[in-house]
Structures are given as C-alpha cells and as structure tokens.
Amino acid sequence: MADLEVERKPAERPETHEPETDQEAGARPPSRRRFAFFRRHPGAKWVILAVVLALAIAGYFLWQYESGRESTDDARIDGHVDPISARVGGHVIGVHFEDNQYVKAGTVLVEIDPRDYQVALDRAQADLATAQATAQAAQTNVPILTTATGSQTASAQAGLTQARAALAASERDVDAAQDKANAARANLKQAEANYAKAAQDVDRYRPLVAKDEISQQQYQSAVTVADAGQSTVDAARAAVSEADQGVAVARSHVAESQASITQAEANVRAASSAPQQIAVSRAQAGAAAARVEQAQATLEQARLNLQYATVAAPVSGIADKKGVEIGQNVQPGQPLLAIVPLDDIWVTALFKETQMRFMHPGQRVIISVDTYGRKYEGYVESIAGATGETFSLLPPENASGNYVKVVQRIPVRLRFKGGQDPQHLLRPGMSVTPTVIVK
DSSP states (O other): OOSSOOOOOOOOOOOOSSOOOHHHHHHSOHHHHHHHHHHHOTTHHHHHHHHHHHHHHHHHHHHHHHHTEEEOSOEEEEEOOEEEEOSSOEEEEEEOOOTTEEEOTTOEEEEEOOHHHHHHHHHHHHHHHHHHHHHHHHHHHHHHHHHHHHHHHHHHHHHHHHHHHHHHHHHHHHHHHHHHHHHHHHHHHHHHHHHHHHHHHHHHHHHHHHTTSSOHHHHHHHHHHHHHHHHHHHHHHHHHHHHHHHHHHHHHHHHHHHHHHHHHHHHHHHHHTHHHHHHHHHHHHHHHHHHHHHHHHHHHHHHHHHHHTEEEOSSOEEEEOOOOOTTOEEOTTOEEEEEEOTTSEEEEEEEEGGGOSSOOTTOEEEEEETTTTEEEEEEEEEEOSSOTTTTSSSOOOOTTSOOOOOOOEEEEEEEEOTTSOTTOOOOTTOBEEEEEEOO
C-alpha cells in the first residue's frame, strides 16, 4: 500500500576486524553501548557483581552491628557528695585540710575545743558514781526492811496480845480491890457499931461508978473496951482508905492497859502496812536503778560529744566546699565541707524509650569519656522505675486532653567495671557517651 510508510532499518555495518571509532560508539543506543562494553571487557560484570554482593554483605553486617547497639550522648558521670557537718558546737582550734585535697577515711579534718565536753564527761562520771551508790543502798534496804517489818509485825501482834492480857489482869485486880474495899467498909461499920456500944457502956457506967453502984474495975474495963473499939474503928477506916486506893490503882492499871492496847493496835496497823512499805522500798530501788541508767546514758552522751569534737573523714575522697576556719564558732548541724568519694561513681544515661526494647540489667556497655577521649568497660546496673519527666518538678498532666506525644527518656544507671581508673581521673559531672550492647 502506498499510504503505509515502510520502516527503514539502518544499513548494517559489515563485520570487520577494525576497531570501532568513538563516533560510531556514540551513535549506538545506550543498551548497545553497555553490551559493547561487556563484549570488550568480559570479566567486568563479575567484578561489579562481586562489588555489589560485598556491599550488600557489608550493609547487612553494618545493620546487624548498629541494631545491636544503643547509644546516647545525654549522659554524665554521677557520684555521692557526702556533706560533713558539725555534730556539736564550739570554738574551732584546728583545720587540717584544703579544698580539692584527697583525704583518707579516718583523717582528722576539724578539731573543736574539747575542754567543755571533757568537763561534762567528768561530771557525768561523778553523777553515775553517786547514782550507783544510791541504787546500791536502796537495793540493800529492801531485804533489811522486809526482815524488819516482819519482826515488827510479830512484835506488834505479841504486844497487842500482852496488852489485852494485862487489861484482863487489871480488870481482875480492880474487882479484887473493890471486894477488899467492900470488906473494909463492912469491917468499919462493924467496928463503928462495936465502938458505939462500948461508948454507950462507958456513958452508962460513969454515973454508976460515981454512986459506987459498980466497981471501978468494971468501969475501967468498959473504958478500955471503948478505947479498943475506937482504935478498931480507926484501923477499919484506914483499911477502907487503903482499899479505895487499891481500887484507884487497879483502875489506873486498867486505863494503862487500855492505852497499851491502843498503842499495840496502832503498832499492829503500822506493821500491817509492811507490804506497802516494802513495795515503796522496792519502788525507790527501781527509781534509783533508773537514775543509774539515766546517768549512764548521760555519761555516754558526754563521751560521744567529746568524740564529736574531733571531726574525721567518714570516707576516702576529695575534700571540697570548705566552710570552716580556725577561730570560728560553729553550731551543731553547720556544714563544714563535702567529700566526694571517687571509688563509688556511675553513669546516669537518659535513653529514649524507643531504645529500651532489648535493654536489661547486666548488659555490656562501652563508655566513652569526652574529657580524655578514652573508652571504659561497664555494664547496665539498673533501670529507673519511671521516665525522667515523671520525676520533674512539674510532671505532665494529661487530664486536659491536650497531651502531645513525645519520645520520653528513661534514666539508666551504668556501672564501671573495677580496676580501670586507679588514678581516679573520672569525676562526677563529666560528660560521656555510653553504648549498650543489647544483642
């Protein structure tokens, strides 16, 4: 057909053994040029294939290497800073350190005038000796009082029994004296009656003897009988008086016996309080023993205060933040210095939460210290219980509904392996770059 265009192919160049010119090579299509290159260099494709394969293998191992390591530059060395303060107040008489000086544990750093505390110690020792003597006396008094009160109780009971027996005897004596008095009065009445009869006989015989109606002898006999009757009356009256006095004496004995009973009963009541007295004595002994313990505590406190007057380094480390000078008066609790123990340091690293997937305690760590450009061996000691933002002064509050998700960082404590820093070159606060081998 005339309308159809006949595709014309370029005339093929006859095969010759002459080399192809640059113009001819440039006139060819790119694919033809590549094939021409491989025809001229048959081993090049194997070289390229080997290079590609080597790059793939290297890329795979690089990926494996990087995926097994987690690193961060948000890390620093941390350590303890032990503040040293005065435990007692006083006048400083010695300062034996300077800032940035290495001190060993037990080294005397500050001396406070100990004389006041020595006086307090001596006084406490004397108070303890006094309290011990008092306690010994009080303790010894308990068995003595127990024995004495027992004897007093028995004696008081015996005295009461004796007083009651004496009262009964006195009452019997009163009865006997009363009977005797009654008998004396009866004898007096009889003597008075006989005397009256005899006196009447004398009065009757007197006119008769004057008239000589009776003999003088009979009259004298009557007078004699009357005189004897008078004497008998007088004797009877004396006996009555004596009997009355006997009754009075017996009654006084009764009163004395009653008083003795009252006293004996009081003694019994006093002796009956012996258990309470013993309890009081034991309580006094206990109080004395408590005062001994109190004095011992005071003595121990005085001894400690005397020891506190010498401030020694509790740990070995670098002394810093010196805040005391000779002649200064310090108060209890006043800061004097701080000691940084360089034997106990670690690294606090803040890893992103996306780096924590395979991290756990015990993994090996390579720690690069920026100060010295040196790497140290270490291991993961522990992982914090929350992110650093949670422990911040103003933690995030998501109640408003405006929470913006950001990658959080979790503190991880890394510990140096021992024996790598004999000169104590590492210091808290230095920046480091740790790399954790997680795979």
